[in-house]
Amino acid sequence: MGMILDTHIFLWWLFDDPKLPRQIESHIADVKNPIYISAASVWEIATKYRLGKLPDASKVAENVPEWIFKAGFQPLAITPEHAQLAGRWKSAHRDPFDRMLAAQSKIEKISLVSVDKAMTSFPIDIFGVNG
Secondary structure, rough: OOOOHHHHHHHHHHOOOOOOOOOHHHHHHHHOOOEEEEEEEHHHHHHHHOOOHHHHHHHHHOHHHHHHHHOOOOOEEOHHHHHHHHHHHOOOOOOHHHHHHHHHHEEEEEOEEEHHHHHHHHOEEOOOOOO
Protein backbone atom coordinates (compact mmCIF):
# COMPACT_ATOMS: atom_id res chain seq x y z
CA MET A 1 0.00 0.00 0.00
CA GLY A 2 1.49 3.35 -1.00
CA MET A 3 1.65 6.26 1.39
CA ILE A 4 2.17 10.01 1.24
CA LEU A 5 4.26 11.33 4.12
CA ASP A 6 3.11 14.52 5.80
CA THR A 7 5.95 17.04 5.80
CA HIS A 8 6.75 16.65 9.50
CA ILE A 9 6.92 12.86 9.13
CA PHE A 10 9.34 13.21 6.19
CA LEU A 11 11.59 15.54 8.20
CA TRP A 12 11.45 13.35 11.31
CA TRP A 13 12.43 10.35 9.15
CA LEU A 14 15.37 12.21 7.60
CA PHE A 15 16.63 13.49 10.96
CA ASP A 16 15.98 10.21 12.82
CA ASP A 17 13.88 12.28 15.21
CA PRO A 18 12.61 10.46 18.32
CA LYS A 19 9.20 12.12 17.78
CA LEU A 20 8.61 9.70 14.90
CA PRO A 21 6.42 6.91 16.34
CA ARG A 22 7.99 3.45 15.99
CA GLN A 23 4.90 2.06 14.28
CA ILE A 24 5.23 4.71 11.57
CA GLU A 25 8.99 4.20 11.33
CA SER A 26 8.47 0.46 10.78
CA HIS A 27 5.79 1.06 8.17
CA ILE A 28 8.02 3.48 6.24
CA ALA A 29 10.98 1.08 6.44
CA ASP A 30 8.91 -1.74 4.92
CA VAL A 31 10.21 -1.74 1.34
CA LYS A 32 6.91 -3.14 0.07
CA ASN A 33 5.31 0.24 0.73
CA PRO A 34 5.98 2.87 -1.95
CA ILE A 35 6.50 6.21 -0.19
CA TYR A 36 5.56 9.48 -1.85
CA ILE A 37 6.68 12.99 -0.98
CA SER A 38 4.42 15.65 -2.38
CA ALA A 39 5.66 18.70 -4.24
CA ALA A 40 3.60 20.52 -1.60
CA SER A 41 6.01 19.26 1.08
CA VAL A 42 8.97 20.51 -0.94
CA TRP A 43 7.25 23.91 -1.17
CA GLU A 44 6.45 23.84 2.57
CA ILE A 45 10.03 23.00 3.59
CA ALA A 46 11.48 25.71 1.34
CA THR A 47 8.95 28.28 2.58
CA LYS A 48 9.35 27.49 6.27
CA TYR A 49 13.13 27.44 5.97
CA ARG A 50 13.09 30.85 4.24
CA LEU A 51 10.88 32.21 7.04
CA GLY A 52 13.25 30.89 9.72
CA LYS A 53 10.82 28.25 11.00
CA LEU A 54 13.11 25.32 10.12
CA PRO A 55 16.59 26.61 11.00
CA ASP A 56 18.00 23.10 11.49
CA ALA A 57 16.88 21.92 8.06
CA SER A 58 19.38 23.84 5.93
CA LYS A 59 20.91 20.74 4.30
CA VAL A 60 17.50 19.41 3.34
CA ALA A 61 16.06 22.80 2.34
CA GLU A 62 18.92 23.42 -0.09
CA ASN A 63 17.95 20.42 -2.24
CA VAL A 64 14.79 18.63 -1.12
CA PRO A 65 14.45 16.58 -4.35
CA GLU A 66 17.89 15.07 -3.72
CA TRP A 67 16.85 14.07 -0.18
CA ILE A 68 13.68 12.45 -1.53
CA PHE A 69 15.84 10.40 -3.90
CA LYS A 70 18.42 9.54 -1.20
CA ALA A 71 15.65 8.28 1.08
CA GLY A 72 14.35 6.00 -1.67
CA PHE A 73 11.04 7.84 -1.86
CA GLN A 74 9.13 8.98 -4.92
CA PRO A 75 8.13 12.56 -5.71
CA LEU A 76 4.43 13.24 -6.21
CA ALA A 77 3.63 16.11 -8.54
CA ILE A 78 0.65 18.40 -8.07
CA THR A 79 -1.98 18.03 -10.79
CA PRO A 80 -4.82 20.38 -11.70
CA GLU A 81 -7.23 17.84 -10.13
CA HIS A 82 -5.29 17.94 -6.84
CA ALA A 83 -5.29 21.73 -6.88
CA GLN A 84 -9.01 21.96 -7.59
CA LEU A 85 -9.96 19.62 -4.74
CA ALA A 86 -7.55 21.31 -2.32
CA GLY A 87 -9.08 24.68 -3.13
CA ARG A 88 -12.71 23.61 -3.11
CA TRP A 89 -12.80 21.31 -0.08
CA LYS A 90 -15.23 22.59 2.51
CA SER A 91 -12.98 21.62 5.43
CA ALA A 92 -12.31 24.43 7.90
CA HIS A 93 -8.63 23.45 7.90
CA ARG A 94 -6.91 26.40 6.21
CA ASP A 95 -3.28 25.31 5.84
CA PRO A 96 -2.67 25.18 2.06
CA PHE A 97 0.05 22.54 2.35
CA ASP A 98 -2.16 20.22 4.41
CA ARG A 99 -5.11 20.80 2.08
CA MET A 100 -2.95 19.73 -0.87
CA LEU A 101 -1.62 16.62 0.88
CA ALA A 102 -5.18 15.61 1.77
CA ALA A 103 -6.38 16.20 -1.80
CA GLN A 104 -3.55 14.10 -3.19
CA SER A 105 -4.31 11.33 -0.72
CA LYS A 106 -7.98 11.32 -1.72
CA ILE A 107 -7.47 11.49 -5.49
CA GLU A 108 -4.56 9.03 -5.63
CA LYS A 109 -6.33 6.68 -3.17
CA ILE A 110 -3.30 6.34 -0.92
CA SER A 111 -2.99 6.85 2.82
CA LEU A 112 -1.51 9.97 4.35
CA VAL A 113 0.98 9.32 7.14
CA SER A 114 0.59 12.03 9.77
CA VAL A 115 0.25 12.60 13.50
CA ASP A 116 -1.49 15.94 12.93
CA LYS A 117 -4.99 15.53 14.38
CA ALA A 118 -6.21 18.48 12.28
CA MET A 119 -5.88 16.25 9.21
CA THR A 120 -8.84 14.20 10.44
CA SER A 121 -11.10 17.01 9.21
CA PHE A 122 -10.58 15.62 5.69
CA PRO A 123 -12.35 12.46 4.43
CA ILE A 124 -9.12 10.54 3.78
CA ASP A 125 -7.34 7.47 5.11
CA ILE A 126 -4.75 8.58 7.68
CA PHE A 127 -2.11 6.29 9.12
CA GLY A 128 -0.58 7.37 12.42
CA VAL A 129 -2.91 9.92 14.01
CA ASN A 130 -4.04 7.47 16.66
CA GLY A 131 -1.00 5.25 16.78
